[in-house]
Amino acid sequence: MDSKEFRNKIRRIYAxxxxxxxxxxxxxxxLVYAVLNPSFLKFENTDYVxxxxxxxxxxxxxxxxxxxxxDEGMQTVITSCTSCHSAKLVTQNRATKEGWIGIIRWMQDxxxxxxxxxxxxxIVNYLAKNYAPEARGRRDNLEAVEWYDLVE
Amino acid sequence: xxxxxxxxxxxxxxxxxxxxxxxVFSESIPEHYxxxxxxxxxxYKLFNKSKEMTVLNNRPWNMEAKAHLLDDKITPNKYMFxxxxxxxxxxxxxxxxxxxxxGESVIKPxxxxxNELKSKxxxxxxxxxxxxxxxxxxxxxxxxxxxxxxxxxxxxAQWTGVRLRDVLDDVGLKNDAVYIGYHAxxxxxxxxxxxxxxxxxxxxxxxxQEETLIAFKMNGEAIxxxxxxxxxxxAGGWPASASGKWINKISVRNKVHDGTKxxxxxxCVPCKPVAPGEKVKAEDMCIIESMPVKSLITYPKTGAMxxxxxxxxxxxxxxxxxxxxxxxxxxxxxxxxWHTCSLESPVNRLAWQHFSARIKFPQKGxxxxxxxxxxxxxxxxxxxxxxxxxxxxxxxxxxxxAVKVK
Numbered sequence: 128m129d130s131k132e133f134r135n136k137i138r139r140i141y142a143x144x145x146x147x148x149x150x151x152x153x154x155x156x157x158l159v160y161a162v163l164n165p166s167f168l169k170f171e172n173t174d175y176v177x178x179x180x181x182x183x184x185x186x187x188x189x190x191x192x193x194x195x196x197x198d199e200g201m202q203t204v205i206t207s208c209t210s211c212h213s214a215k216l217v218t219q220n221r222a223t224k225e226g227w228i229g230i231i232r233w234m235q236d237x238x239x240x241x242x243x244x245x246x247x248x249x250i251v252n253y254l255a256k257n258y259a260p261e262a263r264g265r266r267d268n269l270e271a272v273e274w275y276d277l278v279e
Numbered sequence: 280x281x282x283x284x285x286x287x288x289x290x291x292x293x294x295x296x297x298x299x300x301x302x303v304f305s306e307s308i309p310e311h312y313x314x315x316x317x318x319x320x321x322x323y324k325l326f327n328k329s330k331e332m333t334v335l336n337n338r339p340w341n342m343e344a345k346a347h348l349l350d351d352k353i354t355p356n357k358y359m360f361x362x363x364x365x366x367x368x369x370x371x372x373x374x375x376x377x378x379x380x381x382g383e384s385v386i387k388p389x390x391x392x393x394n395e396l397k398s399k400x401x402x403x404x405x406x407x408x409x410x411x412x413x414x415x416x417x418x419x420x421x422x423x424x425x426x427x428x429x430x431x432x433x434x435x436a437q438w439t440g441v442r443l444r445d446v447l448d449d450v451g452l453k454n455d456a457v458y459i460g461y462h463a464x465x466x467x468x469x470x471x472x473x474x475x476x477x478x479x480x481x482x483x484x485x486x487x488q489e490e491t492l493i494a495f496k497m498n499g500e501a502i503x504x505x506x507x508x509x510x511x512x513x514a515g516g517w518p519a520s521a522s523g524k525w526i527n528k529i530s531v532r533n534k535v536h537d538g539t540k541x542x543x544x545x546x547c548v549p550c551k552p553v554a555p556g557e558k559v560k561a562e563d564m565c566i567i568e569s570m571p572v573k574s575l576i577t578y579p580k581t582g583a584m585x586x587x588x589x590x591x592x593x594x595x596x597x598x599x600x601x602x603x604x605x606x607x608x609x610x611x612x613x614x615x616x617w618h619t620c621s622l623e624s625p626v627n628r629l630a631w632q633h634f635s636a637r638i639k640f641p642q643k644g645x646x647x648x649x650x651x652x653x654x655x656x657x658x659x660x661x662x663x664x665x666x667x668x669x670x671x672x673x674x675x676x677x678x679x680x681a682v683k684v685k
Contacts, residue, residue, distance in 0.1 A: 212336070215335060216336050239467075276585075
């Protein structure tokens with residue numbers, strides 16, 4: 128073995144080692160990133176995102192995070208309504224279909240609400256069904272009284 | 280799966296994906312998007328409020344008391360309702376705070392620093408009743424849109440400041456002044472900086488009353504942030520929306536102020552009575568001025584159970600907007616008979632008055648104690664809901680508590 132051949136051999140080993148450690152560094156880097164950011168390796172899994180979210184968030188028919196009633200159109204309502212104001216502003220109100228459309232028009236006129244396009248019907252149907260006015264008299268009974276002994 | 284679609288889907292599903300203890304896909308949230316949950320601090324800590332207060336809305340913040348929390352003669356901050364139309368200014372700087380007085384009807388606009396206001400003008404302290412125009416809205420039928428206040432959007436704190444009229448005198452007004460309108464540092468919910476969340480005001484006769492203050496203290500301390508720090512208007516007895524918070528400008532107008540929420544249906548009621556649910560044209564709506572007579576039983580808390588033959592002491596407050604309360608009565612038989620309560624005079628005009636009574640119940644059973652106040656013009660609270668109006672304002676129906684005698 129002459130010195131030239133020897134040098135080439137060393138160079139090849141050097142290159143192989145370089146590639147090996149480079150790869151090792153890359154893989155460990157990816158792994159560390161994946162540990163810190165668990166969804167990094169879950170690109171393909173959008174269905175998982177949505178079903179997971181909805182199943183986790185519903186208790187007794189109520190979406191726990193927002194308080195919305197779980198029904199068709201809820202996701203569209205959440206997306207459209209809660210970027211400016213709290214879900215509570217919706218869920219504490221009651222209105223007919225016409226009433227909800229009126230509220231949307233008012234928000235479009237004064238509150239910079241965008242044109243809801245096809246979503247409007249979805250939203251209005253959801254709200255008119257789940258947040259409809261209840262038949263009430265001119266004064267309700269006192270409800271949900273928590274009884275306690277009044278100490279002297 | 281394309282990354283772009285993934286982000287879009289995540290964006291759409293974002294509110295839903297925020298549920299549960301862990302934010303699993305947090306790293307996928309587009310950078311500019313801040314879901315509400317991440318911006319939701321504990322409002323009780325944030326505003327030094329009692330945990331018993333009810334949060335009606337967290338964007339914008341709206342919070343109300345319950346009747347029994349309002350038992351203090353002077354409402355402390357922890358039990359004071361919060362009503363916001365927009366977002367609370369972040370870290371207002373009192374040392375550089377300025378108030379501009381301008382408008383068509385000032386001779387020459389003038390700017391005062393907060394310190395100038397404090398040193399140049401005599402300071403006054405009054406206890407002033409502030410009630411949200413929509414207090415009691417939740418009871419209207421058909422329902423009215425907005426925060427569904429029950430009974431707790433009222434307070435009567437001690438406010439210290441300078442008289443608006445002294446400041447206006449100093450600036451100098453033209454003869455054609457009609458209205459003042461405030462402008463403030465809160466921001467529109469949409470983030471649109473060209474829009475004010477609210478800019479209301481009062482006619483000159485109210486602006487020039489002795490008790491109408493440009494206030495910088497509440498209950499002897501700097502006004503809490505949620506209540507207008509460092510400077511606010513206080514026009515007691517009127518819808519609290521007339522008492523602008525975080526004010527930096529007052530415009531003296533030669534017409535009715537036309538700021539945000541001055542136009543119907545905001546803070547307006549039908550000029551003539553309408554049937555429940557009736558559509559009312561904007562031109563048939565009138566701006567609310569003085570709030571109506573009202574009262575609240577603050578002790579005991581509803582749901583009290585007492586032993587037979589025990590005398591029940593009740594107490595509470597009554598107020599009547601611009602007027603004084605002349606009498607308060609209670610009933611334990613749904614209004615069939617009424618009995619007089621003892622009633623204190625107000626500590627100053629526009630402060631609520633305290634009433635109390637000792638009640639004997641004829642036998643065991645379920646009772647409701649109803650209170651009814653009558654103002655100095657002989658007008659009383661209705662037992663049923665007052666006239667329906669499109670936005671559900673001015674519900675001054677009698678307050679009642681449930682009591683059981685065992």
